[in-house]
Amino acid sequence: MEDFNEIVSKLKDLYSRTPKHFDGSILGSMTTWPHPIGVYAYQLFIHVNGNDPVVFPIVQELEKDLLATIGSLYGSRHGLFTSGGTESNILALFVARRVSRSKSNVVVAPSTVHASIDKACQLMGLRLIKIPVNPLSSVDPDVLEKHVREHNPFAVVVTAGTTESGVVDKVKEVSEVASKHDVYLHVDAAFGGLLIPFLYKHGIVDTDLFFYPGVSSISVDLHKNGRAPIPSSLLFFKDEAYVDKACFEMNYLPSGVNCGLLGTRPGASLVASWAVVKAIGLEGYEKQALAQQEIALHLFNELHSREYIEVFKPVLPIVVWRSRLYNYIDMIKKLFNEGISLYKSPSLQAARAVIMPHVTREHVDALLKALDKIHERSGFN
Template structure:
């Protein structure tokens, strides 16, 4: 039996890879066509049966040369496709073609960012791009992460190492679930959740809470809540945190993309007051997952991540000038996720990224207008980012929940859900810049048609 071909060789990409790429693209096309909508119809049992049929024996005695097209077709046919305008539930957007192409190059070359001798150019690229993005946010340095959850976990870890294991996390009830979970994971005291009845963290309520909690304290604010895309009043929260000598972390995994737009950037005033800052470019950055960042005001906060492994960063190599990469992550093997980010920033520029950000924010306002003028629906509020919450007027919560599941099972639309103001709302997170108002009008007609009279 001949050895299977590799993706690349000392001469560059192999001819086999080029052929296989055509196979993958064809299978993506046929699978998407077979699906025919934003997600597969039939629900979990139907999808699982179809995947099981395509997969067959997971590890057969003899290999199947048709496994690649069969499984890629099955994945595409069974996908919730963020490129479809009616797939709009989550902070999971369609990736840019140029970023996806760059990700292919990263996979073919397969650098690992745990030592310089495994990733010479990738490590240099990561240093240059992360520093530039940190400066964009008013910070001094940034680490690449797998997304908002890892960034939030690292932020709490660095706070613990800087201020001791007794540091107490104080956050709004609007905060991302990964923050209190990180406190649990790191063995910190039970977090204090400040009620956010308006959807954002009230500085006066925060001040009152901090007054009665012994330090050290870590305040977490949010720029782009998961439920409604709201932004906490960052300058006022920063002032309250400073008055109580509290460390400040801002989770801008969603809203951080506004930095690219001169029109919307002022909404992030106060971002640079944070000690640590979560960003996530597989949201308002249109990157294939994963593309997270943790930015820091003070690079010396990274000292606790320093780690020595003689086979990766021996002292004599470091003293001779080889970069030490182990202190840039808690992970060892790391993909060069920075490549797709760098290619996107360079290809689109500030103007191109701003156009995408402003497009989806404007689209959210268009959708809110449609809802406000439709007597069958109720709008939660005007959008802050690209999230719009609505519900059938006068419908009970169980009807709203059942309606969403019915659309999912039928493969007609992917809508999220959010509990706010004591009621259940349907959630659209509009991250597809190619969605048009007529798509949103069709979505409302679809929801109306599935709402019981």
């Protein structure tokens, strides 16, 4: 057994070598530095099992309040707290299977859906039919309807803020297709859930996120733009009865029921999410979304002015670009050596910067300076 002080010393050393969001080095991830009130709440309630509402009744009380507050943006207060977009997406398709009257095992989705949809289908033995879609475009509702007619799926999945480019599928138009054909429609809004309602309100995006008649569920991450500690997410349903379909009998628990995919659920995340939402408020999230979009446009304009870059105009605050000199993987590696971490957009053979709440204009300018440096070093004129 190691000495306590030695472990603390080792932890401090590890922390010193771990990148932090606030230093501007993390520009590709959809995670962010959590709000201080969330960190405080997490520490206070770190012992709480979020799947035991009898011993810890606050989890049910705060989950209900959290769903009502965030759900007011989309027109539903029915759902549950989950560990993230992946659990929400898997659970949504599990519920879809349970409530569907169709004997089909087919799911139809654009090729731009998150990899967790592939994971869900593999886990449940479902057949995933992907509609080829330009990564910079939303799925065409008419083409989607053609696939629905042809493949008779029990569920359709679209995305409100795709991972690689931030594109928003046309939720209202797709919901009409789902309603017409009596198909379960899940909207993955893990990234866009706390951006789209506000950007739509200000006329920045042309698609809103709402429980239109054909929408069955919507997933929204709170550990992304919600600024809650990891792991924190919400899965909303159109109907309260759907929540029961996401629960399992668990006789040894005081409640006799276990909801969601996790057995023991971090109650600290739920309480912290509630505290952060109370501290920021919907007006605060609106201001934050507008600020993120402004910084994203600043980055886009600066990249557009550089002849060595090909950049794509952002829909949500995700900026994607290619170098005219480097392969995108080589460019990302070179920037990593300059202290900047970006993620890939493989379908576009490009790099991706996500303007999260922690990203400042100074961080973006440091990225631009590093880009100029690696291109000047190679003699690009």
